[in-house]
Amino acid sequence: MKRALVFGGSGQIGTALIARLLAAGWEVHAVSRRPRTGLPRVQWVQGDFASMPVLPRAIDAIYSAGPLDLFSSWYPTAPMDCPQVVAFGSTSVLSKRAATDPGERALAQRLFEAEAQLREAAAAKGCAATLLRPTLVYGLGRDRNLSSIAALARRTGFFVLPAGATGLRQPVHVEDLAQAACAAAEGPAGMQRDYALPGGETLPYREMVARVLAALPSKPRLVELPSPLFRLLLAGARAGGVLRDLPGGAVARMREDLVFDDAPARRELAYAPRPFQPTAAMFEVSG
Numbered sequence: 186m187k188r189a190l191v192f193g194g195s196g197q198i199g200t201a202l203i204a205r206l207l208a209a210g211w212e213v214h215a216v217s218r219r220p221r222t223g224l225p226r227v228q229w230v231q232g233d234f235a236s237m238p239v240l241p242r243a244i245d246a247i248y249s250a251g252p253l254d255l256f257s258s259w260y261p262t263a264p265m266d267c268p269q270v271v272a273f274g275s276t277s278v279l280s281k282r283a284a285t286d287p288g289e290r291a292l293a294q295r296l297f298e299a300e301a302q303l304r305e306a307a308a309a310k311g312c313a314a315t316l317l318r319p320t321l322v323y324g325l326g327r328d329r330n331l332s333s334i335a336a337l338a339r340r341t342g343f344f345v346l347p348a349g350a351t352g353l354r355q356p357v358h359v360e361d362l363a364q365a366a367c368a369a370a371e372g373p374a375g376m377q378r379d380y381a382l383p384g385g386e387t388l389p390y391r392e393m394v395a396r397v398l399a400a401l402p403s404k405p406r407l408v409e410l411p412s413p414l415f416r417l418l419l420a421g422a423r424a425g426g427v428l429r430d431l432p433g434g435a436v437a438r439m440r441e442d443l444v445f446d447d448a449p450a451r452r453e454l455a456y457a458p459r460p461f462q463p464t465a466a467m468f469e470v471s472g
């Protein structure tokens with residue numbers, strides 16, 4: 186039986202990944218900062234990158250579905266020989282490189298450095314490294330994008346967008362990411378690869394939001410406001426303590442296309458992401 190070591194296994198992508206590994210017959214060792222129990226063939230160990238618990242020496246694949254920078258700093262010191270490492274990063278490494286918001290630029294730089302560190306360490310160990318960069322993730326109700334939109338719309342009965350929010354998006358379901366991550370661990374020894382993992386449909390931001398709202402039983406309304414009015418409303422909401430963690434560039438980006446090519450992943454990982462057909466359950470916490 187093949188054995189995987191998973192970081193971030195309690196997160197939204199990690200939950201889908203572990204389910205997929207188990208279905209494929211793998212034994213899973215998973216590291217969490219909290220004590221956890223659960224499924225047969227999953228052995229949870231408590232720890233974090235600053236104080237790593239004792240880990241098994243014989244591992245067929247290491248997966249990172251948590252913070253990439255922390256994983257990449259730890260990985261060079263990993264005590265086991267392992268032929269494959271598969272790590273989730275983000276398309277933000279590309280899309281936020283020239284962002285106006287300094288925090289977003291810093292995130293892109295952190296991801297860039299983490300990717301480089303991981304590739305270098307994997308090459309030194311003679312290990313195959315695959316970096317997977319998802320776009321906007323949904324599926325288990327635990328994302329901070331579409332599920333937050335759904336939660337706000339459920340509470341208020343409507344959701345407000347600025348007019349012209351037509352930038353293209355490719356929301357991706359966690360189970361499609363899990364499929365790609367499992368396929369990546371079958372890659373050739375010593376290879377260094379990275380893949381964008383967008384969803385199976387490219388659609389304008391406003392249409393993506395409209396589909397989320399249409400999936401909810403209460404059918405909240407989509408309200409589109411002229412930009413100056415929207416900015417005023419947003420400033421008022423922020424002053425009232427709502428949407429304070431919305432990054433500075435988020436609204437402007439609703440007009441920008443964030444589109445990535447999935448052809449390499451389709452070709453080499455048999456990646457076949459589903460079109461965006463959300464159901465209400467996908468925005469309720471599960472898994």
Ligand SMILES: NC(=O)c1ccc[n+]([C@@H]2O[C@H](COP(=O)([O-])OP(=O)(O)OC[C@H]3O[C@@H](n4cnc5c(N)ncnc54)[C@H](OP(=O)(O)O)[C@@H]3O)[C@@H](O)[C@H]2O)c1
Pocket residue numbers: 192193194195196197198199216217218219233234250251252253255273274275276318319320321322323327328329330
């Ligand atoms: N969500 C998105 O839309 C999106 C898009 C593109 C890329 N990604 C990337 O994909 C990866 C997984 O995303 P996700 O949304 O599934 O993550 P998530 O739900 O936020 O969960 C990540 C897991 O990582 C662990 N973790 C978090 N902070 C940690 C820390 N300081 N030290 C050690 N472990 C920590 C946590 O596990 P424990 O609490 O059990 O320790 C957590 O459950 C991340 O690299 C993320 O940047 C996400």
